[in-house]
Amino acid sequence: MEELKTRLPKDAVSVNPTILEQHGRDESYHAPHNPDAVVFAKSRDDVVEVMRIAAKHRVPVIPFAIGSSVEGHVIPVQGGISLDVTAMNQILEIRPEDFLVRVQPGVTRTQLNRALKPYGLFFPVDPGADASLGGMAATNASGTTTVRYGTMRDQVRDLEVVLPGGEVIHTGSLAAKSSSGYHLTGLFVGSEGTLGVFTELWLRVYGLPERVMAIRAEFPDVSGCVKTATAVLGAGIPVARMELVDERIIEAVNAYKGTSYPKVPTLFLEFHGNPEGLERDVQTARELAEEEGCLGFAFDSDEESRQQLWEARHSAARAFMAQYPGRGMMTTDVCVPISKMAQAVTDARELLDREGVYGAVLGHIGDGNYHALIAVDTKDPEDVARAEAINEQLVEYALACGGTCTGEHGVGLGKRKYQEKEHGRALLVMKAIRSALDPLGIMNPGKLID
Amino acid sequence: MEELKTRLPKDAVSVNPTILEQHGRDESYHAPHNPDAVVFAKSRDDVVEVMRIAAKHRVPVIPFAIGSSVEGHVIPVQGGISLDVTAMNQILEIRPEDFLVRVQPGVTRTQLNRALKPYGLFFPVDPGADASLGGMAATNASGTTTVRYGTMRDQVRDLEVVLPGGEVIHTGSLAAKSSSGYHLTGLFVGSEGTLGVFTELWLRVYGLPERVMAIRAEFPDVSGCVKTATAVLGAGIPVARMELVDERIIEAVNAYKGTSYPKVPTLFLEFHGNPEGLERDVQTARELAEEEGCLGFAFDSDEESRQQLWEARHSAARAFMAQYPGRGMMTTDVCVPISKMAQAVTDARELLDREGVYGAVLGHIGDGNYHALIAVDTKDPEDVARAEAINEQLVEYALACGGTCTGEHGVGLGKRKYQEKEHGRALLVMKAIRSALDPLGIMNPGKLID
Structure with missing residues (x-):
């Protein structure tokens, strides 16, 4: 600590309790743990200095910026230095x-x-x-x-x-x-x-593409959304965005953003391209959607309603959680081969209903990646355990059909327990690489690999 | 050797001089060196057996299939076992x-x-x-x-x-x-x-795309080709193929394949998409080409002439080398940022002319990757040295503008000398990974990293 203060600008090092607390948590249900100090780096040289001192004293270093992880990546579970790079924003x-x-x-x-x-x-x-x-x-x-x-x-x-x-x-x-x-x-x-x-x-x-068109395709059930998504991929349409949101998400978003989208399972689509090619793609997609029972195919083609659509999608998790103040967010993040997606998403929706948790399904369905969001009472061990059991069941299914436990959120703390099951002996190779590059074990210890 | 013969089917292990020789060379100018034995693997279990025996006796293992490397990857420079997997072809x-x-x-x-x-x-x-x-x-x-x-x-x-x-x-x-x-x-x-x-x-x-169209765009000079390619990328046209061939390659291909393409620098293009979008893309590309002085914009839209075009392109290196029997092929493989491409390719063409070597320029110009092919008299050290000096000069330029010494051929033997210059201290990280995963140093020693 003394060495940090000597070698770095004085205001770069903080042990202020509020600052420590801000750097001890993320956006997830994972338990917070404070760092021993926060260093605000302004340059590469600051980072080099911190790493040299940390290596000398074998102190953990946890890189930190916005803190928007949902798997505990930035939580300093073994204390140490939270290395804040938000000022490196050029x-x-x-x-x-x-x-x-x-x-x-x-x-x-x-x-x-x-x-x-x-x-x-x-x-x-x-x-x-x-x-x-x-x-x-x-x-x-x-x-x-x-x-x-x-x-x-x-x-x-x-x-x-x-x-x-x-x-x-x-x-x-x-x-x-x-x-x-x-x-x-x-x-x-x-x-x-x-x-x-x-x-x-x-x-x-x-x-920026010459022409952009956003569309909401509404369906009576989640399965119609997924089958349409699969058909669009199968037809080789170079769709730019293809998102599934179930009726619970639509409801939450309408309340949170003041929109008035119909409360049914919906595909949010976007197409990019030259005007002629795009029109043809949209027409083909519409035909495929109608074959799967599409109830409405609404164009959000002007820039304002298009922006609104994607803001709604980006705020989906926050909108959902806003309905349950005081609860923490747990989200599954499995990714499965396309052929397994319809079954996987339908099963997930049914599982949430059957377990009676506060849950919703949404996802990047063109990638086979979907999230089951659950609002968890983090103070109730039974509620946490029930949500974890759901998470585990969805992960087991994904791994059994050749998928992954995390499509985009990362492993952090929450998905460590699935690493051996997913990677088998390849995990030893990962460990060997980590040891070779960080022999002292000071880089974000306790994350990714045990 | 005894152990190999005991643990594997008898006909799987060969020390036949012809077989050894076939596994001691590739398609490049690099000097051959025979393995001590060739093992023909038929299954993963055969490969496991070979690796266990090789590890026990610390014998090099060099995986081998078609042997079409142009950088000496499969040459057993330290002897050992050439592990032939051509029978694993299911x-x-x-x-x-x-x-x-x-x-x-x-x-x-x-x-x-x-x-x-x-x-x-x-x-x-x-x-x-x-x-x-x-x-x-x-x-x-x-x-x-x-x-x-x-x-x-x-x-x-x-x-x-x-x-x-x-x-x-x-x-x-x-x-x-x-x-x-x-x-x-x-x-x-x-x-x-x-x-x-x-x-x-x-x-x-x-x-397979709904519609495919191949085009030859002919230019008075290489620079017109490159500028058109840059403009097509800049316009965001999702071109499927965009290849540069200079007049020497056209000449060689015409002789080798019996085609009669005009002997001028040419872009070979291909477009994939729905009919409406594709037509619009082709039209935009044509306008861009004409702005750069395009002499002819020839459509090879029927399947036969399209196949012929790409067979011609794929045989370009062989066609060029067929003009110089007995010589070995040396090819540069640099890849540069798009903005540097016009200068890089024009300089390369001039350098080949100035040095008076048997050389031609072609490449995957949409990626910034081009090859200067040189027919080298491998028995004449001066000729080899001159070709190597050209190679080095082109690599130096590519690295100076943030590019790479090899876009697609790999390092093998020929590009090892540029690894430190290109990767700097990252090379130490690569070495640490290699040592961690192959502590005995038996996997293809002498390649990639020294």
């Missing part, structure tokens, strides 16, 4: 011709999109929260556009990383593809702060 | 609804596409050679469709890998995306046989 370079940007880790996704708009560019990955790009890279976040544009891992070209010993590396290059050396960028993306601290990111960005 | 499962297939590593790309056709599916990655899918995964191969569909790494969902000690793991899952554990699939793809032996691959496949 967009350093925009290269329109290369479709690349260079940003610091504390830049948020909406901040980046505001800066890109004048160039006719956008960054597609959009988790519900206005998360930091560093955090999004650390968990391989994704969102509503992944079905077309891919996950965070697909956007990161290069990372500047401060390793546990204070060494600085670059993991990739600016080339669109490379067969040079091991794919470190892919390894560090999704490593959840266990291999190093990101201090700069080169990200791929995209030209 | 397509084990096709899941049309999930757009997934499960294959053994010896299956070739054309074999897979033949099997997929009845399902209306195709596998996009297409290096020039009819390479094995295991080898393509090992080098993160790509090809003409990468601009739209991505590299080999983008297609591999899961690998079954036999580790250096004989342990078997799966690196991924069948889910379209995952945030669970470290991204081992991405790490093993492109690891060039240095981390383990692939025994099964789950690959993503795609629906």
